[in-house]
Amino acid sequence: MNAQAQTQYATEVGYNFAYLDEQTKRMIRRGLLKAVAVPGYQVPFGGREMPLPYGWGTGGMQLTAAILGAEDVLKVIDQGADDTTNAVSIRRFFARTAGVKTTTRTPEATVIQTRHRIPETPLNGDQIMVYQVPIPEPLRFIESSETETRTMHALEDYGVMHVKLYEDIATFGHIATSYAYPVTVDERYVMDPSPIPKFDNPKLHMSPALMLFGAGREKRLYAVPPYTQVVSLDFEDHPFEIQRWDECCALCGSQDSYLDELIVDDAGSKRFVCSDTDYCMQRRDLEEEGEQ
Amino acid sequence: MYVAVKGGERAIDNAHLLLAKKRRGDTSIPELSVEQVREQMPLAVARVMSEGSLYDPQLAALAIKQAAGDLMEAIFLLRAYRTTLPRFGASAALDTTQMQLTRRISATFKDLPGGQLLGPTFDYSHRLLDFALLAEGEQPGPQVDPQAELSPCPRVLDFLADEGLMAREVDDGAAVPDITREPLDFPASRAQRLQALARGDEGFLLALGYSTQRGYGRNHPFAGEIRIGEVEVWLEPEELGFAVPLGDIEVTECEMVNQFVGESAEQAQFTRGYGLAFGYAERKAMGMALVDRSLRAAEYNEEVEGPAQQEEFVLMHCDNVEAAGFVSHLKLPHYVDFQSELELIRKLRKQASEQPAAEEQRA
CATH class of the missing domain: 1.10.8 (Helicase, Ruva Protein; domain 3)
Incomplete structure (x- = not known):
């Protein structure tokens, strides 16, 4: 889609289609091509200041702006939900600056920007996921220096990561990482899948959808191309496992979706509901149809 | 529900x-x-x-x-x-020696060509609330001598450089990277460092500079010269081939004279730290100059022992827009990640409480 054709869709006067200027988008797209060519490798890019604060999805927004075309249908979720305030704010930003169609329904979306979840509804090859990433470096909390961690990636020196996981087992009996759980991509780079719960990690493996990750403050982007091996780190005697609940969703009855815990009264009674609001709604709609 | x-x-x-x-606020107030x-x-x-x-x-x-x-x-x-503005060029380097000074002081020489020019300053004011300001009214300005003229003020650090006591800073003519367009890489060049510090948070740089004074990477600073005033900005458009003035901007410049280095007694030279800020911003310029000098530790083979000397630490954390953004994002919902932590901690505690019982049974 060329810039001129896109301009007519822009509803916010004075800004380019999807806010960023075309040169900046080109720079980001070049970075994305590199990221797709080297799965899991963190590509430094000239991240721009966005009109939203750092840490609130500026990396994801820049990637979305760079790939968005006028015909795209955008879905934005935060914690799995379409109606959380920041998801509303980002969706509205692109509706204003790009005039694109937005949706809350996963199957209808062509671009899904997300913070901390992957939808429960399986993705297809025509969809692109854009992840908001706070700290792109999986080794950061073991080694604070960027110079060091870049060298470690170059040398595939990931021993410390396994030592850290082993220390967890020695202390707690389990790997004590429950989100932002590190993965190995395409048998080469160890990658932070962004702070999605480890429940979502298996959805990255051999996904037909393109996965793009953007860290605005840290000025890094990376990618998992479609049908790429993504393996969560583990040990033979302590295999990777995902979260399970004894309860099911109080609204749709789902037993296999990621659940949010709600405290519903002063006595601390709990109730569990789907974190993916669209998935929950789809199931409830189906149920109603079935009843009629 | x-x-x-x-x-x-x-x-x-x-x-x-x-x-x-x-x-x-109150709409009855203009x-x-x-x-x-x-x-x-x-x-x-x-x-x-x-x-x-x-x-x-x-x-x-x-x-x-x-x-x-x-x-x-x-x-x-x-x-x-x-960030939305187009870049149409880079200006020529500011010539702060030709600055129209409103203030110029040096703490290293009692008197010097051009003299000490106090100008407007909070220094030496007694910090007593001025209740006269509560009542609105015009403040009388100082008495002005219309004949007064500023004599030329050569740079203090140049005197030291002329005597060979201070290394000159030489422009290598290389293109200056723009850290707002290209990501920082480490080790950063001094140009990149100075850009990051110029954008850096005043409070953060002040505190880091202060930490060097208290011994975390001490480098014995003297305020060699602080100058505040208007300086002309020149731009050389490619199609013209010569520079044209764009206008004046007010800047504050601080050059610190720091402890000497050298392989031998004959070669001993002072070192310098540099600070520059838009407008009247003395505290910022001084903090920046202290931190600039402490970040030159590697250049002078100094042991890196304080946070102010650690390039990655300083440059990755001095930007208050980045810092404020990332801290404030904690207000965003995190219940998905928190739920996974809850699930994990409950599982760990449950197993721990069941295990002793199992061990007792075995015994």
Whole structure:
């Protein structure tokens, strides 16, 4: 889609289609091509200041702006939900600056920007996921220096990561990482899948959808191309496992979706509901149809 | 059924309307004009321009008004605007030696060519609340001698350089990288470091500079020269082939004289730290100069022992727009990640409480 054709869709006067200027988008797209060519490798890019604060999805927004075309249908979720305030704010930003169609329904979306979840509804090859990433470096909390961690990636020196996981087992009996759980991509780079719960990690493996990750403050982007091996780190005697609940969703009855815990009264009674609001709604709609 | 902490567009809109109301305050009191902010809060405007990396007093004043006086928010507003502006060129290096000075002091020489020029300053003022300001009224200015003329003020550090006591800074003519267009890489060049410090948070640089004075990477600073005034900006457009003046900007420049280094007694030379900020911003320029010098530790083979000497630590954390953003994002919902932590901690505790029982049974 060329810039001129896109301009007519822009509803916010004075800004380019999807806010960023075309040169900046080109720079980001070049970075994305590199990221797709080297799965899991963190590509430094000239991240721009966005009109939203750092840490609130500026990396994801820049990637979305760079790939968005006028015909795209955008879905934005935060914690799995379409109606959380920041998801509303980002969706509205692109509706204003790009005039694109937005949706809350996963199957209808062509671009899904997300913070901390992957939808429960399986993705297809025509969809692109854009992840908001706070700290792109999986080794950061073991080694604070960027110079060091870049060298470690170059040398595939990931021993410390396994030592850290082993220390967890020695202390707690389990790997004590429950989100932002590190993965190995395409048998080469160890990658932070962004702070999605480890429940979502298996959805990255051999996904037909393109996965793009953007860290605005840290000025890094990376990618998992479609049908790429993504393996969560583990040990033979302590295999990777995902979260399970004894309860099911109080609204749709789902037993296999990621659940949010709600405290519903002063006595601390709990109730569990789907974190993916669209998935929950789809199931409830189906149920109603079935009843009629 | 339940009320989750989720808000629609209406909640957001209403929140913004409430903020606008809070900013305006009591409507029986006249609204603050942008011109009033620009003219009567010049030091706030200077800080917003420096850390916002955009010299535009009018827009900085607008940002301060819009941010209800929250300077970091104003800096963020100005940055977000700046990022949309096209770059049509880089100016020639500022010639601060030719500055139209309003203030110039040196702590290293009692007297020097051009003299000490105190200018407007908080220094030596007694910090007593001036209740006269409560009542509105014109403040009388100083008596002015219309015949007075400023004699030339050569740079203090040049005297030292002429004597060979201070290494000269030589422009290698290389293109200056723009850290707002290309990501920082480490080790960073001095040009990149100075850019990052110039945008850096005044409070952060002040505290780091202070830490070097207290011994965390001490480098014995003297305020060699501080100059504040107007300096001309020149640009050489490619199609012209010669430089043309664009206008004047007010800047504060600080050059610190620091402890000497050298392989032998004959080669011993002082070192320097450099600070530059838009507008009247002495504290910022001094903090920047201290930190610039401490970040040159590797250059002078000094042991890195204090945080102010660690390049990655300083440069990755000095930007207050980045810092404020990432800290404030903690307000965003994190219940998905928190739920996974809850699930994990419950599992760990459950197993731990079951295990002793199992062991007892075995025994």
